[in-house]
Each structure stands twice: as structure tokens, then as C-alpha cells.
Amino acid sequence: MSTSIKWPSWPQYGQEEYTAVEKVIRSNQLFAAKEVQLFEEQFSTYIGTKFAIGLGNATEGLHLALAALDIGVGDEVIVTPYSWISTASCILMQNAVPVFCDIEPESFGMDPQKLEEKITEHTKAIIVVHMFGYPSKIRELQAIAQKYDIPLIEDASHAHGASVNGKKIGTFGALSVFSLHQRKSLSVGDGGIICTDNEEIKDKIYRLRSFGDFELSYNYRMTEFAGALGQVGLRKLDYHNSQRIQNAQFLTELLKDVSPALEMVCVREDEVGVFYAVLIRVNTEIEHLDKKLLTLQCAGIPIRKTWEPLHLHSHFNPTNKPPARGLPWDDPRYSGIMRNKTFSDLELPMVKKYCPHRLLEFYVHPPTGLTELEFAAEMLKREFLL
Numbered sequence: 081m082s083t084s085i086k087w088p089s090w091p092q093y094g095q096e097e098y099t100a101v102e103k104v105i106r107s108n109q110l111f112a113a114k115e116v117q118l119f120e121e122q123f124s125t126y127i128g129t130k131f132a133i134g135l136g137n138a139t140e141g142l143h144l145a146l147a148a149l150d151i152g153v154g155d156e157v158i159v160t161p162y163s164w165i166s167t168a169s170c171i172l173m174q175n176a177v178p179v180f181c182d183i184e185p186e187s188f189g190m191d192p193q194k195l196e197e198k199i200t201e202h203t204k205a206i207i208v209v210h211m212f213g214y215p216s217k218i219r220e221l222q223a224i225a226q227k228y229d230i231p232l233i234e235d236a237s238h239a240h241g242a243s244v245n246g247k248k249i250g251t252f253g254a255l256s257v258f259s260l261h262q263r264k265s266l267s268v269g270d271g272g273i274i275c276t277d278n279e280e281i282k283d284k285i286y287r288l289r290s291f292g293d294f295e296l297s298y299n300y301r302m303t304e305f306a307g308a309l310g311q312v313g314l315r316k317l318d319y320h321n322s323q324r325i326q327n328a329q330f331l332t333e334l335l336k337d338v339s340p341a342l343e344m345v346c347v348r349e350d351e352v353g354v355f356y357a358v359l360i361r362v363n364t365e366i367e368h369l370d371k372k373l374l375t376l377q378c379a380g381i382p383i384r385k386t387w388e389p390l391h392l393h394s395h396f397n398p399t400n401k402p403p404a405r406g407l408p409w410d411d412p413r414y415s416g417i418m419r420n421k422t423f424s425d426l427e428l429p430m431v432k433k434y435c436p437h438r439l440l441e442f443y444v445h446p447p448t449g450l451t452e453l454e455f456a457a458e459m460l461k462r463e464f465l466l
């Protein structure tokens with residue numbers, strides 16, 4: 081057996097993408113116009129929401145979601161600590177206060193059982209994430225949000241095409257945000273899109289997206305290139321997702337022989353996960369884990385420890401001079417549960433247990449197939465077999 085492999089890269093653009101980009105250049109209209117509008121229509125139809133609004137990226141989308149909900153100083157937004165920084169930094173962009181709620185150990189989304197205790201009179205929104213394309217316990221989270229009449233925002237940046245009981249991820253919240261960044265399953269370079277059924281919110285996001293409105297608005301528009309590439313990516317998405325799903329199934333089988341210490345994280349019965357990455361739970365303390373992972377990476381295998389929890393991020397624990405915009409939890413107008421608290425001291429046992437040491441990401445994007453996965457399984461066996 082060879083000692084290394086060239087893992088397929090993602091994304092792989094071809095003639096359809098070249099043609100789409102060329103068409104935009106020839107049209108001489110490069111910023112948000114017809115191609116963006118077509119993509120918005122097609123994406124909203126695919127997801128099953130009334131509206132979709134194309135943006136420059138998902139970070140802008142998360143920011144606009146909060147701005148459209150009029151969230152600001154003195155408000156709290158409940159958010160998961162296991163995500164990319166944008167999921168929580170958007171709260172600071174509106175000068176509101178993040179309240180971190182622990183995750184559950186099945187799909188590593190926000191734990192519905194911990195959510196209710198975080199809700200206060202200051203809570204103005206809840207942001208959940210479907211990490212790596214594994215649906216969160218979204219029905220339970222949605223039920224709690226509805227009970228308290230708090231808008232739910234789905235960060236669906238990893239979950240294009242995932243579903244729960246036949247209903248697409250991105251249709252459970254008042255708003256949902258998808259990233260279309262180069263590495264994502266629907267990849268346009270840089271791009272993002274917000275979905276909603278609410279006409280008022282849609283209109284407000286349109287106004288905030290393109291500067292010139294009477295209230296503070298931004299230039300968060302999508303380019304025509306992204307709109308055109310998005311249409312091509314959307315046509316291929318279900319096929320690509322089916323390959324990711326098949327690869328996750330292969331890997332589940334292959335991992336059974338590797339080591340009881342490594343356990344594939346699977347989706348629940350009535351869910352479709354889309355595996356932006358596959359997650360592997362590390363069930364016991366593994367000596368020299370970093371070294372083993374480095375060996376696998378050097379052999380070409382895209383495996384790594386997952387992300388550090390967000391409540392430890394320096395944005396929430398500034399050690400130097402506070403930023404010029406101030407710290408929302410120190411603002412005299414704020415009197416909620418994070419007043420006089422230190423984010424890094426928060427007790428969040430599940431995220432502490434898993435992130436980053438007990439959860440591995442493994443990338444199974446197309447055109448990865450059985451050859452690569454069998455090679456990876458053999459290498460994993462060499463490193464991890466007890």
C-alpha cells in the first residue's frame with residue numbers, strides 16, 4: 081500500500097462555470113442584477129421559502145439578519161458556542177450581548193434542554209447552527225423559540241439541502257443564512273444568501289443590503305459572478321450531496337474496523353445530513369493525538385481536530401484596550417445575565433468536553449470515493465488500532 085494519496089480538491093469547476101462567468105463579463109453588468117435575481121428565485125424555490133436575498137457572504141447575512149430584527153444595545157442573543165466566529169461576532173456588530181448556550185452530544189448543535197434557562201426579558205433572537213451539515217435538534221429549538229415568541233435564526237452555512245422529516249434546513253427559522261464561500265458545498269468564491277418567508281423582513285434586508293436607505297445601510301450586495309456561479313452550483317447540489325452522503329455511509333462501515341475509540345457521528349433517523357464534513361467522535365483519551373493526526377495529514381488525508389469554542393475567543397475576552405465601539409456587556413444600558421461575567425469562565429460542559437479534542441472533522445467532498453476512503457481507513461487503522 082502506498083504511504084500517501086492525492087485527495088481530490090473541492091470545488092472542481094468546469095465548462096459550465098467558465099461559461100457562466102464569461103456570460104457575466106460579456107454582459108458588462110458585474111454587480112447585483114439579473115443573474116443574482118435568478119439565483120435568488122431558484123434558491124428560494126429549492127429551500128422552500130418565499131424569499132431569498134443574495135449577499136456578499138454569510139457574515140454579512142448574519143449581521144443583516146440581526147439588523148433587520150432591530151437588535152441592538154441592551155439586547156441579548158442566545159447563540160451556540162460551537163461554530164465559526166461569524167455566528168457570534170454578528171451580535172457584536174449590532175452592539176448586543178451574546179449569551180452562549182451549551183451543545184448536545186448527538187449533532188453538536190445547541191441543546192434544546194439548556195435553551196430555556198438562558199431566555200430572559202432581554203432575549204431578542206436565538207442563533208443556531210447545523211454544524212458540518214448535521215441538522216441540529218431544530219424542531220425542539222423552534223418549539224421553544226415559538227413558545228417565547230423569539231425569532232430563530234438558522235446559520236445554515238454548512239447545510240445546503242439538509243432536511244428534517246422532509247422539511248429543508250433553512251425553513252425552520254424566521255430567517256436562515258447560507259454561506260456560499262469557496263469551500264462550502266455550494267461554492268461561488270465569496271457569497272451568502274438569506275432566506276425568509278416574512279415580507280417585511282425581506283424588504284428591510286433589501287434596503288439594508290444596498291446603501292442609500294434613510295437608516296444605516298451597507299454595501300452587502302452579491303456580484304453577478306456569484307449569482308451566475310450559484311445557479312450552476314445549485315443545479316449540481318443534490319448530486320454532490322448524494323455523493324457526500326454515500327461517502328459518509330462508506331466511512332461509517334470502514335470505521336467500524338478501525339478502533340472503538342473512533343465513532344462516526346451519524347444523523348438521526350428522519351434527518352438528511354449533507355456532510356460538509358463528517359464528524360468522528362473520539363471516545364477515549366488518545367495519547368499523541370496531534371502527532372497521529374499530523375501523520376495522517378502528511379499522508380494526504382483531510383482529517384483534523386475541530387474548532388475551539390467561541391466563548392473563549394478574544395472578541396469576548398479582550399485582554400488589551402477594549403475596542404473603540406465598546407463592549408456591549410459593559411454598556412450602562414445593559415442589565416442582563418452577562419453583566420459583570422467573564423465569557424471564558426462560563427460553564428459549558430459539553431462544548432468543553434468535545435471542542436476541539438474529542439471531535440474530528442473528515443472531508444468527504446466529491447469526487448472523493450471508495451478508493452480514497454479505503455486508503456484513509458487503512459491509515460487510520462495503523463495509527464489508532466488499539
Ligand SMILES: Cc1ncc(COP(=O)(O)O)c(C=O)c1O
Pocket residue numbers: 137138139140163164166167209235237238258259260261271272
Ligand atoms: C457556520 C458558519 N457560519 C458563518 C460563516 C461565515 O461565512 P462567510 O465566509 O460566507 O462569511 C462560516 C464560514 O466558514 C461558517 O462556517
